[in-house]
Amino acid sequence: MTLSPDISAVSEHLHAPTWQQGELRLICDARWQETHDVVSFRFHATEPLKFLFKPGQFITFHVDIADELYHRSYTISSSPTRPHSLMVTIKRVEGGRVSNYLIDNLQPGHSIRASGPFGDFNVVDIAAERYLLLSAGCGVTPMYSISRFLTDTHGHRADIAFLHSASTVNDLIFADSLKAMSQRNDGVDINYLIQHVSDADELSNNMHSSKLNAELLTLLVPDFQQRTVFVCGPQRFMDAAQALFAACDFDMSRYHSENFAQAMALENPISGGNFQLTVAASSRVLSAKQTLLDGLLEMQLPIIAACRSGVCGSCKCKVVKGEVISSSSETLTAAEIEQGYVLACSSHAQSDVDIDLAS
Amino acid sequence: MYCIQCEQTIRTPAGAGCSYAQGMCGKLAATSDLQDLLIYMLQGVSLYASKLRAFGVIDAAVDTFVPKAFFSTLTNVNFDDERIIEYARLAAKMRDSLQRQYEALCAERGETPAAFPAAATLNLAADKPELLQQATQAALNRGDNLNEDILGLRLLCLYGLKGAAAYMEHARVLNQVSEEVAGRFHEIMGFLATDSNDADKLFATAMDIGQLNYQVMAMLDTGETDAFGHPEPTQVNTKPVTGKAILVSGHDMKDLELILQQTEGKGINVYTHGEMLPALAYPTFKKYPHLVGNYGSAWQNQQKEFANFPGAVVMTSNCIIDPNVGQYSDRIFTRSIVGWPGVTHIEGDDFSAVINKAQSLEGFKYDEIPHMITIGFARNALMNAAPAVVENVKNGSIRHFFLVGGCDGDKNERSYFTDFAKSAPKDSVILTLGCGKYKFNKLEFGDINGIPRLLDIGQCNDAYSAIQLAIALSEVFECDINELPLSLVLSWFEQKAIVILLTLLSLGVKNIRTGPTPPAFLTPNLLKILEDKFGLRNVSSVEADLTSILGAA
Numbered sequence: 001m002t003l004s005p006d007i008s009a010v011s012e013h014l015h016a017p018t019w020q021q022g023e024l025r026l027i028c029d030a031r032w033q034e035t036h037d038v039v040s041f042r043f044h045a046t047e048p049l050k051f052l053f054k055p056g057q058f059i060t061f062h063v064d065i066a067d068e069l070y071h072r073s074y075t076i077s078s079s080p081t082r083p084h085s086l087m088v089t090i091k092r093v094e095g096g097r098v099s100n101y102l103i104d105n106l107q108p109g110h111s112i113r114a115s116g117p118f119g120d121f122n123v124v125d126i127a128a129e130r131y132l133l134l135s136a137g138c139g140v141t142p143m144y145s146i147s148r149f150l151t152d153t154h155g156h157r158a159d160i161a162f163l164h165s166a167s168t169v170n171d172l173i174f175a176d177s178l179k180a181m182s183q184r185n186d187g188v189d190i191n192y193l194i195q196h197v198s199d200a201d202e203l204s205n206n207m208h209s210s211k212l213n214a215e216l217l218t219l220l221v222p223d224f225q226q227r228t229v230f231v232c233g234p235q236r237f238m239d240a241a242q243a244l245f246a247a248c249d250f251d252m253s254r255y256h257s258e259n260f261a262q263a264m265a266l267e268n269p270i271s272g273g274n275f276q277l278t279v280a281a282s283s284r285v286l287s288a289k290q291t292l293l294d295g296l297l298e299m300q301l302p303i304i305a306a307c308r309s310g311v312c313g314s315c316k317c318k319v320v321k322g323e324v325i326s327s328s329s330e331t332l333t334a335a336e337i338e339q340g341y342v343l344a345c346s347s348h349a350q351s352d353v354d355i356d357l358a359s
Numbered sequence: 360m361y362c363i364q365c366e367q368t369i370r371t372p373a374g375a376g377c378s379y380a381q382g383m384c385g386k387l388a389a390t391s392d393l394q395d396l397l398i399y400m401l402q403g404v405s406l407y408a409s410k411l412r413a414f415g416v417i418d419a420a421v422d423t424f425v426p427k428a429f430f431s432t433l434t435n436v437n438f439d440d441e442r443i444i445e446y447a448r449l450a451a452k453m454r455d456s457l458q459r460q461y462e463a464l465c466a467e468r469g470e471t472p473a474a475f476p477a478a479a480t481l482n483l484a485a486d487k488p489e490l491l492q493q494a495t496q497a498a499l500n501r502g503d504n505l506n507e508d509i510l511g512l513r514l515l516c517l518y519g520l521k522g523a524a525a526y527m528e529h530a531r532v533l534n535q536v537s538e539e540v541a542g543r544f545h546e547i548m549g550f551l552a553t554d555s556n557d558a559d560k561l562f563a564t565a566m567d568i569g570q571l572n573y574q575v576m577a578m579l580d581t582g583e584t585d586a587f588g589h590p591e592p593t594q595v596n597t598k599p600v601t602g603k604a605i606l607v608s609g610h611d612m613k614d615l616e617l618i619l620q621q622t623e624g625k626g627i628n629v630y631t632h633g634e635m636l637p638a639l640a641y642p643t644f645k646k647y648p649h650l651v652g653n654y655g656s657a658w659q660n661q662q663k664e665f666a667n668f669p670g671a672v673v674m675t676s677n678c679i680i681d682p683n684v685g686q687y688s689d690r691i692f693t694r695s696i697v698g699w700p701g702v703t704h705i706e707g708d709d710f711s712a713v714i715n716k717a718q719s720l721e722g723f724k725y726d727e728i729p730h731m732i733t734i735g736f737a738r739n740a741l742m743n744a745a746p747a748v749v750e751n752v753k754n755g756s757i758r759h760f761f762l763v764g765g766c767d768g769d770k771n772e773r774s775y776f777t778d779f780a781k782s783a784p785k786d787s788v789i790l791t792l793g794c795g796k797y798k799f800n801k802l803e804f805g806d807i808n809g810i811p812r813l814l815d816i817g818q819c820n821d822a823y824s825a826i827q828l829a830i831a832l833s834e835v836f837e838c839d840i841n842e843l844p845l846s847l848v849l850s851w852f853e854q855k856a857i858v859i860l861l862t863l864l865s866l867g868v869k870n871i872r873t874g875p876t877p878p879a880f881l882t883p884n885l886l887k888i889l890e891d892k893f894g895l896r897n898v899s900s901v902e903a904d905l906t907s908i909l910g911a912a
Contacts, residue, residue, distance in 0.1 A: 025725060046725070065730065066801030067656060102728070111725035 013084060016048035023062075023115040024049075026086065028108050034173045037092040038138060039103050040077065042085050043112075050083035051076075055149035056122030056142040056230070056258075059088065060309050062113040065101050071308040071345075072098040075141040075232075075258075076117065077174075079148035089173065091138040097289065118311045120330070121230070121258040123149065128228035128254070129159060132221055134212075134241055136165035136233030140173045142258060143232065147178065151185045158187045161221040165193040165212060165237060169201050191220045212241065214248055225250060232258040275322075275349040279357055286349050292317070292324065293344035301357060303344065310346035317344050322353035360388035361395075361500045363880045364518050365434040366768055366852045375879035376500075384435055385681045389487075392494035393443040394432040396483075398517070399497035400450035401425050403479040405548035407457035410473060412542050414464045421453055422541035423531060425548065426524035431696040433525055434853035435658065435678035439698035444490065451483045478552040502554060507882050512561035514880040515857070517551055519565060520544070522858030523572040526579055526820055528696070529676070532613050533582025540578070543571050562888075569865030572858045576823035580738065587612060588642030589739035590817060595639045596652035596729045597801060600628060603722035604670030605713060606654055608632035608661070610818055611675035612641070614694055618673065619647040621710050627717050630654040632664070633794050635675070637817035640735025652729075657767030657794035665691060669723060671716040673705075677853065690716050732801055736790075736814040738824035742831060747810055748788075749835050752844070756807050757788055759909060760845040762825055763799075764792040764816075765859075765873075766852030772875035773798060776850050778901045780804075780813075784909070788812055790828075793819035795850040822859045826866065840868055846908045847871040848898065851878070864893050874898035 026043035034040050045051075053059075058075045078087035093099050106112065123131070123146050131150070133143040143162060150158035162182075166172050172192060182188040190206055193216070197209040210216055217224055229250070231241050238257055245255055277286045277295040286295045293315050296303045305315040310328025319340045328346035329337055344355075362368065363376035367383045380388050408421050428446040431437040458479070465472045477496065484490050495501075499517065500510055527544065530536070547564060555561055605627055607615045615638050619629055628651045631638055636653045638644050655664035658678035665672050666685030675694045682688040682699060692713050693704045703712060736744070751757040763780055767773065780789055780799035789812060791800065796815055804812035816824050833840045849860065851873055863871060870893075877886055877897050889895040898904055 027725065063728070067797075105728045105730065107728075109726050110728045112728060 013048055016050050016084075018050045018052045018083075019045065020052045021117070023113065025111050026114050027111050028106055029085070030108055031106065034089060035171050038089060038171075038173055039092075040087055040089040041102070041106060042078075042087045043114075044085050046111075048084075051078075051080060051086045052083065053080050053117035054119075054122035054124035055079055055145040057117040057119040058142075058309075059086070059114050059116035060118065060307065061098070061102070062115065063098055063101065065097065070098045073116075073118065073309045075119075075145070077141040077144050079145050079152060081149050081152035089138065089141045089144075115307075118307060118309055119258075121232070121256060122146075123230075126228065126230075126256055130223070130227045131160050132224050132227040132229045133160060133162045133164075134229060134231045134233075135163075136237040137167070137171070138173065139231075139233030139237070139258070140164055141232075143230065144174050144178070146230065147181060147188065151181055151188060154187075156186045158185055160188045161224070161227060162188065162190040163193065163212065163217075163220060164190070165195065165233065167194075168196050168198075169194055169203070169207065189221075212244065214244060217244070217248075228254045228256070230256050230258075276352040277349060278352070278354045286353075288348075290348075291345055292342070292347045292349065292353070292355065296344055296355070296357075303357065305345055308345045310343050313343065315344040316341055318342075318356040319347075320354045320356045323350040324348060324353060325350050360386075360391040361498050362386070362391045363499075363514065363878075364521075364854055366766075366876060366878070367770065368879050370876075370879055386438055387440075389491055390438055390440055390443065392491055392498070393440055393447070394437075395497040395499055396490060396494040397428060397443055397447045397450065398432055398499075399478045399481065399552075400447045400454065400483070401429055402548050402552035403454045403475075403481065404450050404457065405545040406475050406479045406552055407454055407461050408545040409542070409549045410461050411457060411464070412545070414461075414468075416460060416464070417538055417542075418457070419536070421457065422536065422538070422545075424449065424453060426527040426541075426544060427531070427696060429521055429524040429548075430528045430676075431698070433521055433677055433855070435680055436676070436696055437698040438679075439700050439704075440487065441700075442698045442704075444487065447483060447490070454479065476552045476554070506556070508884050509556050509558060509561070511880050511882045511885045512558055512565065513551065513555070515861075515878075515885070516547070516561055516564050516568060518854040518878075518880070519568040519572070519858040519861045520547055520551070522854040522856070523568055523575055525676070525855055526572060526575045526858070529610055529820065530575060530579040530582050532611060532695075533579070533586050535578040535582035537574070537578060540571060540574055543567070547571070565861055566865045568858060569861030569863070572862045573823075573826075573866065576820050576859075576862065579820050580823045583612065583641070584739075587616075587638075587644065590637065590640035590735040590737040591642065592733055592740055592811075593640040593645070593735040594731045595636070595734055597654070597732055598652070598727040598730050599630070599654060599723040600651050600726045601723055603627045603717050603720065604630060604654075604668065605717045606630045606632050606665070606668050606670060606672045607635050607675065608658075608672065609675030609677065609694070609697070610634045610820070611695065612638045612644075614673065614675040615650075616643065617708050618710050618713065619644065619650055622649060622714060622717075623647070625714060625718075627670075627714065628722075630668075632661075632672075633658050633678075633797075634818050637734060637737070637815070637821065640737070640817070656797040659767060659769035661685075669721045671713045671720065673710075673713055677855075690720065692716075730801060732815075733811060733813075734815040734817075736811075737817045737821055738827050741814070741816070741824060741828045744810060745828070745831055745835070747808075749832070751808055751810060752836075755786075757786060757810070758784065758844065759787040760790060760843070761787060761908075762790045762792075762845065762847045762849075763795070764790070764822075765795040765819065765850035766856050767794040767797050767850065768852045768875075770875055773850060775874055775898055775901060776848070779848060779898075779904070782901050782905060784905075785812075788814065790814045790816055790825055792816040792821050792825060793850075793856070798850075819855050819859060822862070826863075829868075840866070841870065848904070849873045850875065860895075864889075864895070868893075870894035870896075872896055872898045872904060 028041050029044050030042040058073045060073045063070045074088040077089040090099050092103050135143045178190050182190045192207045194209050274285050293305050313331030324347040326342050326347040361378050362382050369377050628649050631653045632655050662685040665687050672691040674697050682691045776798040829840050
């Protein structure tokens, strides 16, 4: 491409229309390996477009695999301060139908349908002066977007303590970019907790061979009690982090975790069995990978499912018998949860289940 | 109207068969009645053609016309009354000419002309209302106090022969004709005009039709492999790519070749649909880089898939359904015996109307994420793989083979075939063919020591390849086909499937399961006979069927 001396070429992009909400078609223009099992994909729109979203939010991809439409949500790992492209970063998951499909098949030039952005886990709805970003594995993706956004907009004034846990030194995602970010922005302090260290590993000063614990937390982030905490990672990590902060008498109103990470883990559901889903007089067998919503749709029952990501709440239904596990209960009140309401899109049966759609 | 030929025919407690204003396929009563009348007239032609053969007179044009016109009455082929009437009039003209020849030859030899059934003597009326009046005498359930078992047997023969006629026409397009086959065809067609009440004779005729079709499938196999080479295992993209587009559906690969030749260098991508998918595995078609892959699935999804296809669509044979539902009747084209009122029909070899239409349409604006599937395990590829397959059977890695295929359709019960393929044990190999494969052909089945667990043989008529594999295996293992660890689970919808079933039965293949429901024209008595004689039965539940098959194996 020849750069025109005419500034209008730049202007065209700067004044491109903005995408804030809704469905659109994205074209993949690059992909690269972040680690052996994690791939980042960069997308642009079909026409010049600026992507406006809140750092930490996710986007839902609508992917047709073998004539079955799947809806999967992925955190946007890029920052809205660099709005001309959109990035998502995907980890290969054992048995993960969509994630693995995208890693195996999505190449530059291919298009994909997407909608969004969705999610309350972001630094616009949860604004603070000082942040502690706590992530593990692929949970780094919203933190990367947030860090990029805060340093782009606040420079040295951005105050971010970033603690990321990885299985090995070879599983660090965005390590080089984050290193550059911390070198150029005094307020960004990054530490890594490495779970499995071998003798051959050379750990830099900010890498620690340890799991997250109170002692290390206090050592690395002495002022953590004054910070607003964002947590994202696999369920076990999230549970451990929550227990740790609760034990430290942390003010949990400043503790925010991303439920969506559970949905990612749930792409491969926990239970392997087939269960009977019953609604009024009809019933059908749910396979292990199917959500309650999948079953209800197959039964052609009148249920609205707008986002299919556990965000909009339209697929609310009541479990009257049986056990389900849910990755999201956004929009449900505590009373509703108590009464047995779940979001069908985000729930998998753990036993035979009876659903009431009437109440 | 009385039509009971397909799987979706109306079934009520009062009786089965479409007998109201419109059939379940969308065929209007008048169209159905005119098709009955056409069949009646064609039977008249065959009656004379048979007699003339005894005098050594064979007319190639007649041999071509009768099966071809008969094909137009197959499910989801031709809904255009005017075309059906035109075929009937051509049949009348042909019959009259044969009659004159026959009578002249009889006179020449001093023989008395034979007495013919009514089908040989009907003179077609001048206009459509009168033709519809005449059609009552051609109704398939004609006759008073008709025994329903006899009717069922007559229909089994008629529908089976219709399937064979369709394959004869497919073979003829590829220059494969046989005077012997045509002669046998006319003979059976003429016999069916006699409205026989002889159950044994009708049953034997059904088996004859199966044998006849075996020959026809061999001819078609020769025609396809001579013209296009032997299919080879091929990775095929099932998602669209950027560009103008033409979609080719149906079974006629000759049309696909013409379209590919005429679109070369025109910036148009060509896709296969439904039963055209196997073409992508033939060497001839691989030469065309603008044949980019397969789009969509089986016929019953066409109203959605064609509606979403931003290009021209060509329907080369069955199955077509109402193009007005998806509002694409202005960009779908019919060929050969296919017809829909108001849809442009292309005669001859010039596809410029299709190409111009595709150029005027938007085409696909984006490349979608490719989804590759592997096809092309027809006769040669299977035979090449046979030694490895045999080795894996002998060392216990392959426990069982399932042939799961046939026609697809839109009934929910057809999920049986998806579930069956998914539930088949990991040490089993699934062979598939026909459009029934779309129930599972995009799923991952993995492999057994490098042998893919899902082997796509090809179109429905490539059942011939499956039979050859079974025969080869039975020779290697020195056993009867029925002793092989092979089970057939067939989905049926229309008459091609009926004749393939007759072929398998006539070859002595036993214990076939069919579904999702038994043909409505087969009475409980007939089903019982088929079960007793051949072990033929309807599918039950996947679990029960798998247990029964593998337990017995």
